[in-house]
Amino acid sequence: MRGVALLFFALASVLAFQGTFASEAIHDRNEDGMELRMMRNDIHDVYIEKGTVWLKLTPSAASEFEQLTHQRLGKSLDVYVDGIHATTFDVQAVITSGTLEIRSPPEALLEKLQNR
């Protein structure tokens, strides 16, 4: 009986803990995110090979991408192409090349890029 009471008490403790202390646990994953929404006319060239897509951005889009990666250094970035979620990654460097690699892209994106 005493053991059951202790277990109940411990469970109650966890529930209380989850509702307060744990909810304050902030990780980079939980902070404000950023979405980069590209349209087809932002893309200068596309290369598709073995389930990977490489995008070469136009000079103006590449410049925007460089500025954005500068601002988002160390933070997460979601990339959408023509409204389709293409990839998510943490920005670890300022991307000056205007090149983006998308591994295992969704079929819908592949279709759009192949028919552009």
Add this chain to the structure above:
Amino acid sequence: MAVVLRKKSILNFYLFFIIMAGVTHASECPATDAALISNAGNERFFGSLSQSFIIPPGYETISGRLKFLSNEWPRWYGSEFNDTYLARFSAPGKVSILASGNVNSSEWVESSLGYNGETPEINYNLDVSGAVGKVATLYYEVRDVGDSSIASALAIDGVKVIRTHQYVSGEGGAFSRPGIISGLYGQAVKITFKNVNVVGTTISVKDNSPFGETKQLILAPQQEATFLFTRGGSEPMNWSFNVSTLSDAFLVDYKVESTWVDGMPNNPCY
């Protein structure tokens, strides 16, 4: 091209444990997990939690926070029922006590976490640069002292392995004729060449990926130069570079640094 700032929903990454004694292993991702360790119901009068993981390159700080919770307070505060807690980091060649204390040595306020009292939040931050690549263990325990009928607990949260270096060293070597540097690296790859010959040389580095750039210059004797290549996307990614020269006498050392090298968590890591 549009940039949209948005609020991410809070993802339920929290893992909860009531662990009287046990071991768990860190995921590859530097994650924030929360745990509550209680000594309640344990026949040996203590509860513990340990987590072992490898310290990745470029991640040389560990941080976290905890609270000591107890039902000994306020009734048994100042008595022999002086329950204790301990948080310890250990790795080959390094042992650090992150936090330790007991009921009588702690400041207390009423708790809303299911116990009578809680201490102020205790934050720890530890330089683990000497332990990179080694298996490290975080160990937490809470012990009953005097008797086992009144419980204490340790609430653990915000445990992070923090990235401290943007670039981490990768491979290195030397070329006396054209060659290839290739491997899994990150969004940015810096290749630094040093001309170790007594005469100048041209050097050209071509990124072999689609839309890869070619960069070239002339290196005077003993001169160093760094080429930077970048590509957006998840890490690691395949890189391959052709290194070539127009010079007859070519002798260069090189070293690679990148935002991702072997042993680091994948990006994104969740």
